[in-house]
Amino acid sequence: MKARSHQQDEQHLTEQLGATGLRLTPQRQQVYDVLLHKRDHPTAEEVFIRAKKTMPEISHATVYNCLDALVKSGLARQVTLDRGATRFCPNMHEHGHFHCDTCGTVFDVDLPAQTMPLPKGFQAEHFDIAIHGTCPDCASRK
Amino acid sequence: MKARSHQQDEQHLTEQLGATGLRLTPQRQQVYDVLLHKRDHPTAEEVFIRAKKTMPEISHATVYNCLDALVKSGLARQVTLDRGATRFCPNMHEHGHFHCDTCGTVFDVDLPAQTMPLPKGFQAEHFDIAIHGTCPDCASRK
DNA sequence: GTCAAGATTTAGAACAATTCTAAATTACAA
DNA sequence: TTGTAATTTAGAATTGTTCTAAATCTTGAC
Numbered sequence: 001m002k003a004r005s006h007q008q009d010e011q012h013l014t015e016q017l018g019a020t021g022l023r024l025t026p027q028r029q030q031v032y033d034v035l036l037h038k039r040d041h042p043t044a045e046e047v048f049i050r051a052k053k054t055m056p057e058i059s060h061a062t063v064y065n066c067l068d069a070l071v072k073s074g075l076a077r078q079v080t081l082d083r084g085a086t087r088f089c090p091n092m093h094e095h096g097h098f099h100c101d102t103c104g105t106v107f108d109v110d111l112p113a114q115t116m117p118l119p120k121g122f123q124a125e126h127f128d129i130a131i132h133g134t135c136p137d138c139a140s141r142k
Numbered sequence: 143m144k145a146r147s148h149q150q151d152e153q154h155l156t157e158q159l160g161a162t163g164l165r166l167t168p169q170r171q172q173v174y175d176v177l178l179h180k181r182d183h184p185t186a187e188e189v190f191i192r193a194k195k196t197m198p199e200i201s202h203a204t205v206y207n208c209l210d211a212l213v214k215s216g217l218a219r220q221v222t223l224d225r226g227a228t229r230f231c232p233n234m235h236e237h238g239h240f241h242c243d244t245c246g247t248v249f250d251v252d253l254p255a256q257t258m259p260l261p262k263g264f265q266a267e268h269f270d271i272a273i274h275g276t277c278p279d280c281a282s283r284k
Numbered sequence: 285g286t287c288a289a290g291a292t293t294t295a296g297a298a299c300a301a302t303t304c305t306a307a308a309t310t311a312c313a314a
Numbered sequence: 315t316t317g318t319a320a321t322t323t324a325g326a327a328t329t330g331t332t333c334t335a336a337a338t339c340t341t342g343a344c
Contacts, residue, residue: 023311025321044301059323064302080222083331085301098264112259116271118251121278122240128272129258136263165340167292187330201294206331225302227330 009036016073030055031066035076035090041097041106043085079106081130096129102138151178158215172197173208177218177232183239183248185227221248223272238271244280 013032014024022028034042034050042050048063067088070076079087081099089097091108098107111129118124155174156166164170176184176192184192190205209230212218221229223241231239233250240249253271260266 023320025310027322057323059325061303061324062322065321078224080224082220082222083228086225096258096269098260098266101267107264109260109264112256114254114256116238116273117254118240118273119278121281122249122251122273122275123281124240124273124275125243126274127238128274129269130272131258131260131264131266131269133264133266133268136261139263139265165291167339169293185330199294201296203295203332204293207292 009033013075016075017069020069020073022069022073025066027051027055027058027062028066028069030058031063032070032075032090035070035088039090039108041079041087041089043087045085047088077128079128079130081106081132096131098131098133098135100135100138101132102134105135107135151175155217158217159211162211162215164211164215167208169193169197169200169204170208170211172200173205174212174217174232177212177230181232181250183221183229183231185229187227189230219270221270221272223248223274238273240273240275240277242277242280243274244276247277249277 009032010024010029013029017024017028030051031047034047038050044063044067047067048058048060051058051063067076070088070090071078074092075090077089077092079089079097081087081097087106089108094111095108096111098109099105100107109131116124116127151174152166152171155171159166159170172193173189176189180192186205186209189209190200190202193200193205209218212230212232213220216234217232219231219234221231221239223229223239229248231250236253237250238253240251241247242249251273258266258269
């Protein structure tokens with residue numbers, strides 16, 4: 001995976017947001033930076049806390065707004081596991097999520113290239129795969 | 143899919159709950175009946191409303207308790223899509239969920255028989271596949 | 285059968301996650 | 315500029331879920 005420069009990130013952001021009719025604002029930039037900086041699938045609340053460190057005036061509602069904007073523009077994905085808060089992930093490559101039921105960590109996992117056969121007439125937009133189990137660390141610790 | 147008789151359902155319930163150290167109670171039976179009766183992936187709230195029709199004294203907390211008991215005993219699955227309420231599904235065959243982004247309906251879809259290859263050390267318990275898109279009805283209506 | 289121990293249910297409060305509201309600010313385009 | 319629309323903000327409101335303590339029900343030991 002090639003790392004993008006900060007400037008490239010910004011251009012990418014502007015383009016992707018623009019294509020969805022949205023503007024690049026300092027808040028959206030900041031929220032996206034937070035996602036890129038630590039890719040541990042944070043919840044909206046966690047993004048809020050991290051974003052506040054460098055932008056103390058940012059509000060809760062804005063974080064939700066920004067996250068929605070990023071998702072709509074194809075810059076981030078929502079990850080919903082169980083009944084808890086939704087998590088966010090800036091990795092847009094096709095991948096699934098492995099959730100360790102012991103320690104709670106969420107891992108990105110590559111998926112076998114394949115198409116999902118659907119009954120006639122169904123048009124798939126995208127799909128999410130969530131795998132529950134035990135991660136290597138927790139498995140060996142048992 | 144073979145339909146089970148009511149009596150068989152009850153026996154199945156007792157066995158599965160018992161194996162998890164749980165009792166079969168009228169409430170759990172009722173909640174399970176609700177799930178079996180209309181397999182449209184209702185939320186806990188919807189299950190609550192439906193269960194009340196024949197058991198008016200049932201409480202909110204009990205519905206959550208019963209649904210958890212059913213999930214723990216392998217009699218139902220939780221379905222989490224997006225940020226909304228969790229849905230419940232009594233279909234325990236391996237299948238995925240297709241969510242129509244237009245009308246909101248959730249469909250069970252069969253999956254190709256296959257194993258999910260995981261990096262070394264990861265132990266999968268089970269996995270959930272959620273597909274987003276447009277259902278045949280909504281697609282033709284466009 | 286009777287009783288104690290533990291499981292379950294209940295109403296309602298509490299909590300957590302998300303959305304809404306209305307006012308203030310900002311950006312863009314004419 | 316100047317008007318229009320988008321965005322942000324604080325805080326209230328809403329929604330979904332969990333917790334609590336008391337009441338009720340089951341079950342197994344006697």
